[in-house]
Amino acid sequence: MVTDSSPSTSVLSSSVWAPPSAWGGCRLRHLVVVALPSTTTGSGIPVHGHMVTSACRLVLWFPYVGLSPLHGSSSPFVGVVWCHHVVDDGRDAAAQGGRGGRALSTKLGFKLGFVGESNQISEMWIFGRKGPSGFSACSTAEEVTQGIDGTGLTAIVTGASSGIGTETTRVLALRGVHVVMAVRNRDTSGKVKEAILKENPNAKLDVMELDLGSMASVRKFASEYKSSGLPLNLLINNAGVMAPPFMLTQDNLELQFGTNHIGHFLLTNLLLETMKSTARESQKEGRIVNVSSEGHRYAYREGVRFDKINDESSFSPMSAYGQSKLANILHANELAKRFKEEGVEITANSLHPGAIPTTKLLRHHSIIDGLANMVAKYFMKDCPQGAATTCYVALHPQVKGVSGEYFSDSNLAKPSALAKDEELAKKLWDFSVTLTDSK
Ligand SMILES: NC(=O)c1ccc[n+]([C@@H]2O[C@H](COP(=O)([O-])OP(=O)(O)OC[C@H]3O[C@@H](n4cnc5c(N)ncnc54)[C@H](OP(=O)(O)O)[C@@H]3O)[C@@H](O)[C@H]2O)c1
Numbered sequence: 001m002v003t004d005s006s007p008s009t010s011v012l013s014s015s016v017w018a019p020p021s022a023w024g025g026c027r028l029r030h031l032v033v034v035a036l037p038s039t040t041t042g043s044g045i046p047v048h049g050h051m052v053t054s055a056c057r058l059v060l061w062f063p064y065v066g067l068s069p070l071h072g073s074s075s076p077f078v079g080v081v082w083c084h085h086v087v088d089d090g091r092d093a094a095a096q097g098g099r100g101g102r103a104l105s106t107k108l109g110f111k112l113g114f115v116g117e118s119n120q121i122s123e124m125w126i127f128g129r130k131g132p133s134g135f136s137a138c139s140t141a142e143e144v145t146q147g148i149d150g151t152g153l154t155a156i157v158t159g160a161s162s163g164i165g166t167e168t169t170r171v172l173a174l175r176g177v178h179v180v181m182a183v184r185n186r187d188t189s190g191k192v193k194e195a196i197l198k199e200n201p202n203a204k205l206d207v208m209e210l211d212l213g214s215m216a217s218v219r220k221f222a223s224e225y226k227s228s229g230l231p232l233n234l235l236i237n238n239a240g241v242m243a244p245p246f247m248l249t250q251d252n253l254e255l256q257f258g259t260n261h262i263g264h265f266l267l268t269n270l271l272l273e274t275m276k277s278t279a280r281e282s283q284k285e286g287r288i289v290n291v292s293s294e295g296h297r298y299a300y301r302e303g304v305r306f307d308k309i310n311d312e313s314s315f316s317p318m319s320a321y322g323q324s325k326l327a328n329i330l331h332a333n334e335l336a337k338r339f340k341e342e343g344v345e346i347t348a349n350s351l352h353p354g355a356i357p358t359t360k361l362l363r364h365h366s367i368i369d370g371l372a373n374m375v376a377k378y379f380m381k382d383c384p385q386g387a388a389t390t391c392y393v394a395l396h397p398q399v400k401g402v403s404g405e406y407f408s409d410s411n412l413a414k415p416s417a418l419a420k421d422e423e424l425a426k427k428l429w430d431f432s433v434t435l436t437d438s439k
Pocket of ligand 1 (some may be wrong): 040118151158159161162163164165182183185186188210212213214238239240241242259291293294295323352353354355356357359360361
């Protein structure tokens, strides 16, 4: 973890820390996390803290060492946590020389997190506890949709040819949803379709070609979809590219902004009338789900660099990825606002699927990809867990009527302050309209 380099020790807010309830059922009254400042050049920082419940009945100590590859105000960190869980129930006080306390458990865990604006920490236990929805980071897409009947619904899943998109497609189809796999690679997706049909011969699947990096392709897809006469209840904007070197789309936009945001922005706009008429005729709520990322916290300082979208000299692969993922959240928020104003029965939400090292997302970083596949897969999410939040937001009745929210681990979550900036969302909308109208 990295703080600013001021010499003072930072005391970080308790509200953003989710204590691991699996390690104790007591309600925590407050939490103090003390972050020792890093040096101006260093990148590692030890953090320790303790949580105290009402009447000091429970104490959790978690010496923590976080390592961050970056030094800045919005940096990722990953670390090992040792958690010593003590209940002071008075009964053992004498036996322990009057100090009280009895160790309940000692556990080693892994944490992944981000230091965001104002030194607030957003972080997650890689193997987490259940949230208010009843699901956790460990829940799979099948688990969060157990017992839900999606028969009669039609969905488009972009990027269905691999990773989270494939698993989302499989599980939605398992629940009876007719899924249109919107993909740029027909060969791979043909194999994916075959594999799903082999497991579930009743799956209703279609494959349609879509290259989000080409507005002409997006328009062709939307036009063919409308001509097919299919309804559209669920639009899952899942496809994405992460941290490639500086490249441009076919429409001369930086690849990540152009693919992850602009492609999906245009696709959504072109399909809105179909979604609206489906919602009206079927009397079923339509849902738009934007697969974003906690990486939205890496975005450039100003969030979206409207005047420097294609500026190669100041390009940073991770900040550009963050910018595009921030745009996914702002896009969903602005859609939600517009739907509410229009009284349309469609919701729009965004989400972080978790860290899933076994997808092809790291394809531009072969060394990290190799390491992730060798090591990280043992303590991070797999694809069934990675597709859970998408399937939860798309299908679960708990999410009915919920719009303009950000989810993680199949629960409501807090995005960065920039992601909640309504003016920025409006500015991005207008900017995106200008970019897409001209092509
Ligand atoms: N994996 C993670 O840890 C993680 C974490 C946070 C967020 N996410 C988000 O989750 C989403 C899915 O990623 P993933 O992890 O499943 O990665 P993935 O396995 O690489 O899947 C990405 C999908 O997007 C498709 N795609 C890329 N560019 C496209 C384009 N121009 N037109 C159409 N489709 C395109 C890919 O198609 P091809 O197979 O043809 O390339 C692929 O099917 C992404 O939006 C990503 O940002 C992932």
